[in-house]
Amino acid sequence: MQIRVYKSDNSGVRLKDLLSEMFSDLKQSRDLAWRLTVRDFKGQYRQSLLGAFWAFITPLMSALVWIFLNASGAVKISDSGIPYPAYVLTGTLLWSILSESVMIPLKQTMGSKGIIGKINFPKEALLLSGLYKIGGNSLIKLCLMFAVIIIFGITPDFRIIFIPLVILGLIFFGFCAGLILTPLGMLYNDVGRLIPMGMQFLMYLSPVVYSASKNQGFLAKIVEWNPTSCLIVTAREYMTGLESSYNLYFTVLMIFTFIFLVFAWVFYRFSIPIIVERNG
Amino acid sequence: MNKEVLIKVEGVSKKYCKDLKKSLQYGLYDLFKPVFFGSKKKGLRNHEFWAVKEVSFELKRGECLGLIGHNGAGKSTLLKMLNGLIKPDEGSIEMRGRVGALIELGAGFNPILTGRENIYNNGAILGLSKKEIDNKIDKIIEFSEIGDFIDSPVQNYSSGMKVRLGFAVASQMEPDILIIDEVLAVGDVGFKIKCLNRISELLDRCAVIFVSHSMTQVAKVCTHGMLLDHGKTKYESEQVQNVITEYFKLFQNSESSTQGTGQASFSNLIVENYSEKTDNRFVFQQSNDVKLNFELTISSEIKKFYVGLSFLDIEQKLVAVANNVQDGIVLINDKEKHHISISVPNLFSSLSYSVTLGVFEVKDYNDPVSLGKLLLRKSDFISFINQGVKLPSYTPIQLSANWEFK
Structure with missing residues (x-):
């Protein structure tokens, strides 16, 4: 028989027990996570005419704006080795995967605020369901990117088989960042407003719509060392057969991402009762 | 197990x-x-x-x-x-x-x-x-x-x-x-x-x-x-x-409200038979009847009238009534002040009750009795708790029956 003990402090809990509890909760939440995902997708598409189109309409539009700006000569963008429309389309689509990943943990948790305060279920289901949703949307976007590559006659090399892994890494990076901010965002809704703004700003600090300039100015350095640059550039390079420039950085970044992900997860679990307490 | x-x-x-x-x-x-x-x-x-x-x-x-x-x-x-x-x-x-x-x-x-x-x-x-x-x-x-x-x-x-x-x-x-x-x-x-x-x-x-x-x-x-x-x-x-x-x-007594035309008013309410009183609430023993005495003044244009008590439980559900019509009494407004004494058999169980006093004009005492306008309705006229119930139950009324075993 399952025994649960609720006490004020957790000082006695060992890390090993905590981790095994977390993973068992994660395992238990798969059914529910899948159910929630199906529910939300169905709910979303049943009352919509354009359906899955909405998954990529925003990045597509912003890409079109930049393609237009470039074509009209309003902005001059240095050559990147692939046709500009392909460059900007892959950029905005990859960026939309990243920014969606950053926002999803808070969005999922906020969306279930009412239930969290009333029913005890493994909260991992919310996170997992968020990942499923991102996965579904990313698959659509990935197909679109492949279409772009084919249309512009770009020939990728063998590294294209690693692209799902790279994109998974990008998703986890964004998810981890979002997850760390979620408890704070559940207390103060400023966070939920700041994240999209910050992501917009970060987009221009990463080579999404224009390629990194070769000069050595301060700003260029930031763009170069910005972790989101590493993610976008690596994914794009793997997809289009451009030479990899961030291999080591990317590996280190992934290691840190997974370490932080576990921390963020522990913090999230710990924060839920406090959030329920403050939000009713 | x-x-x-x-x-x-x-x-x-x-x-x-x-x-x-x-x-x-x-x-x-x-x-x-x-x-x-x-x-x-x-x-x-x-x-x-x-x-x-x-x-x-x-x-x-x-x-x-x-x-x-x-x-x-x-x-x-x-x-x-x-x-x-x-x-x-x-x-x-x-x-x-x-x-x-x-x-x-x-x-x-x-x-x-x-x-x-x-x-x-x-x-x-x-x-x-x-x-x-x-x-x-x-x-x-x-x-x-x-x-x-x-x-x-x-x-x-x-x-x-x-x-x-x-x-x-x-x-x-x-x-x-x-x-x-x-x-x-x-x-x-x-x-x-x-x-x-x-x-x-x-x-x-x-x-x-x-x-x-x-x-x-x-x-x-x-x-x-x-x-x-x-x-x-x-x-x-x-x-x-x-x-x-x-x-x-x-619970404190709820604010008692008064309704009606204002052509009737009561005074000098005296409750009898209770064993103690806490915060305006009387405590009765089930062995004692609930007895109320009060004076009623009704303006002279009203000729005949009706007096009734309604008993409400704590959830404000009406559980019992007592009135003069039911008991075959005709009330004529022939005095300036009516001294009224009502004794209700204590069939209540161990809950809390509040009593509403109602006074109506009576148009006709012949069968069927027809009531006129409401002269006075005093909610929370008194409220009481019943004690000494032998076997407490959640029903508001406990009947006393005649038993025969052969």
């Missing part, structure tokens, strides 16, 4: 903050403090109060604890802790077995989706696996009595239908511990009966914590009672009836 302790609560306390801004600040502090400075501070901070203070109890399988108390007494906070939604600030809670909570019916419903789809959504959140739901779906649909509507979107359901569906799913849980909070307040009578029946089925198998403001339901269902007042256990007993009586004593 039948008598194991499933719930063990020891000295549990929880503080809450009245001020939202401060509350969020404390939340922030609680979030980051363990990361940087170790455990949380004990004691109250500014603007905080104890929502639950040092509550302890044990509950075995087959027992049902009725948690009662006024709004804000800490019942829901305690339930949230038992359900593991929030952590106690002091003390510890041990829950053995699968916990089912009938708190929010229909959680996880998406209004766009059909009832059938939402059974799966709701069930998944309540911890039922897909297979379990597959096996039970026909039972659920049948229980909900929703019929053909099961395949239309839940947004087209009436609120009653949603609740039915929610309860139908929730009632399929097979918990060891069941937590019920006010869910029976909604739905029509037929549905309520169905719910109560299902709950009584579960009673023997589970340890149940039952929160309701309906004392009739509490008295019917519970084996134990606990009265919470400002977060503290004020009274606890296996005699649920006594706990309910204590609960009623907590």
